[in-house]
Amino acid sequence: MTNSIREIRDADCIFITGSNTAESHPVIGYEVVRAARRGANVIIVDPRRIPLVEHATLFLQIKPGSDIYVFLAIMHTIIREGWEDRPFIDRRTEGYDALAAVLEEYTPEHASLMSGVPVEQIEAAARIYALGKRVAGASIYADGASGTGERGHSTILYAMGITQRSNGTDMVMTLANLAMLCGQLGKPSTGVNPLRGQSNVQGACDVGCLVDVLPGYQRVTDAEKREAIARAWDVERLPGEVGLTIVEAMHAAAEGRVRAMYVMGENPMMSDPDTSHVERTLRGLDLLVVQDIFPSETAQLAHVILPAAASLEKDGTVTNTERRVQMIQPVIAAPGESRPDWQITGELAARFDARMGIERRPGYWDFASSSAIFDELARVTPIYRGMSYGRLAGAGLQWPCPDASHPGTPILHGETFSRGRGRFNPVIARDPAELPDDDYPLMLTTGRVLYHYHSGTMTRRSEPLDWREPGGAVEIHPDDAAAIDLRDGAPVVVASRRGRVRARAQISERVPPGTVFLAFHWREAPANMLTHDFALDPVAKIPEYKVCAVRLENPRAGLADRLRRSEGAAFRTSSR
């Protein structure tokens, strides 16, 4: 996030898109509820009628994948009506003219045709967001009073609905363009705010668990930075080519270019697209080492399983979605012989070196504590350099925190952007890679439900959570259900070109006609059997989980239908 979570409650306008905030980030959902009750406008752009819609003033229900047209039309309207923030554009940005030129053709009328959202809603969203309008109540910001013609503070919240797309990078740049166009950046309760889905997904990126960057987002292709880190790590050289992302590695492994995988706390059998392909690939590896807390679906295919301690059983730091580095503490004892991941990785690395005949100084892999690892991490990670366990106790610190006296950074881009002027990157609309056709006439979108988390290895083993939500259901619009004579609660088969999944039908107007939703927590109805991995975002290499083409089949239909259906892959049925 460019801004901090607690600022959301004071925003004048909250623009939420591609985030089912109340279910995936409930505590941020509370911030939105509070703001709405104080009179903020809440605009939601989403294919599904998510729970926060109840608190929204404007709900733009789009067809999956058509949001890009809506965003471009919102910017088109802002420029047409002169609602852009001229002083901000002149002082802080570059490339405005090119942006304006591209936006000219993206009219609200066109967007309305593509998305199904009425023109008036698009124009209203443009005005409310650009000017930071409230429904009621006074803005706490001196420049943001409602009705005075001044600009209130608008914030954008988004999540994987924006990024898990074949044009995800374009989508994020579009939201950044929108914020810069209206000067809704660098101030409290504004910004472009990705809500990250896992406790330390921000930190894992920060410390360099990515193919192209070293700790602190220093590019592996930057020889100077790479050599500096090589010196800090006492190695002659570090690899300088960008590596393979998770989905690319699955393809490389299928072709025999990747032969071994070391997987720490991840479950690609459930979380990667096209499960059948993932399983074939993992089975073909020479070596699969899985380090985990549970015998996950992936661990079951491993050659070696290393038992790890859970986050409740160890110390260390995690970084939240607002870049706040906070300390975790061991609460309970780890079971049996399981160990914290850092100890396991350190031991494995030392043994690998010994086997390869590499000698290292003492303390290279065998750290005495996680605090000692953090000190090394902070030395090589400029945005963390001013942090230490001593300083992190209590409320933690938000990066960048470049030196020991720096108070941390709650709001990014306050005076300047990291590159100086913010550059508008004009984006043209592109459709999802796989659109409905005669064989697969519906769109599937995936996500989470409130009571479960990711591949379900933890939450499905929690008694109260499992009681509340014991299994998955496919949300289907009444019109689509009627077309195959499907009753609420009845079994239904969802089929795509990759596979078939059997699940319970939940007939609901939460989804628009033509769209079905299935969360990816359910081992007995794995949504990623259906998703595809052939259209990664060209920059971020993220698969398009949020849109693929499917069809529904009613397994209780007549015999003739059943015979026809028996072609193709086997059903996934519950084994629990």
Add this chain to the structure above:
Amino acid sequence: MIELTIDGRAFHVPPGVSVMDAARANGIDIPHLCYHPELSTPGGCRLCLVEVEGRADPVPSCQLPCAEGMAVRTQSEQLSAMRREIIDLFVSDHPLDCVICDKAGACLLQKYAYEYGVSETSYDKHIARSLYQDDNPFFVRDHQYCILCGRCVRVCEEVVGASAIEIVGRGFDSHVATPFDGPMIDSSCVFCGSCVQVCPTAALMPRSRLGQGREWDLERVETICGYCGVGCQIEYALRDGRILYAQSTPGAPVNGEFLCSKGRYGWDFATHPDRLARPLIRRDVAYRLGLTDEPWELPDESPLDTGEGVIEERFVPVDWDTALHVAADGLARTVQAHGPDAVMGLSSARCTNEENYLFQKFMRAGIGTNNLDHCARL
């Protein structure tokens, strides 16, 4: 800024702040039951009455905005008598079985009864509400302890936005209810437990702690939630190394006193019998190493379809030394035969910064590859 005096001390506060909040910010605790700093202030319990110079009657401090030159007294003979009377009324329909109550030591009514010396009611004792609702595994609502302060109703509406409950009925019939008094699961409740968090008495209690120990038996540890990326601080209450329940504290930097259902109730996975507790090697590898006598092949059955016992069936427990040796040896063989880029590392967004740092250092400085990713994209 506005200048006022509270109990003779001068304070400067911004406009719009209530006397209650101004006092609390300066370490003066005004007794209160229905007031909660994160919620609206109905001023219903009347315990927070204060005297204001120039006004004939005491005023509820939670609803009284600070004004320039205001002189407030939070303690006096008259106020004590009034508060004693209010507590007397509260305990007239509240069981005083504090000796067996799980909330004892953290109950606000008990605290004020102690402070104002109310050991029993002077009225006829009549406990009007007797409903005991344990229709869900998250929390229990024991209506006899409810003082109708309305905090649960307000937090559900004002913070969570679920509006699952409200106060219904009149007089002795009034109670907190879901629509038609139906079970919680049929209401709009999201089981976040915020109502339990703000309940001042034992009316709402985490089910997992009932009968498991009293406030002073519990050890408390603060950490950060392991689920989504919000990074809520959670305080776990333990006894003998076992988690009894989770809550949050007002000082939590991101979430204040609020958590979601996963954070507050989803911690029991950690002690699930499925937890991996020993290093394991797959049977075919174990056979090649001479650790088992029977040859074995990985069955075709997908891990999505396997049932219980699959781990015992497919794997052999080994010591750490053996497991690490097999893993390190396999990685070394791959690097020697096919080069470092034949290895892929997947780290975890649920592991710590330290663990992820060490992981990428191993992949880059040890193995020698940038084939290194985690679930950021998934």
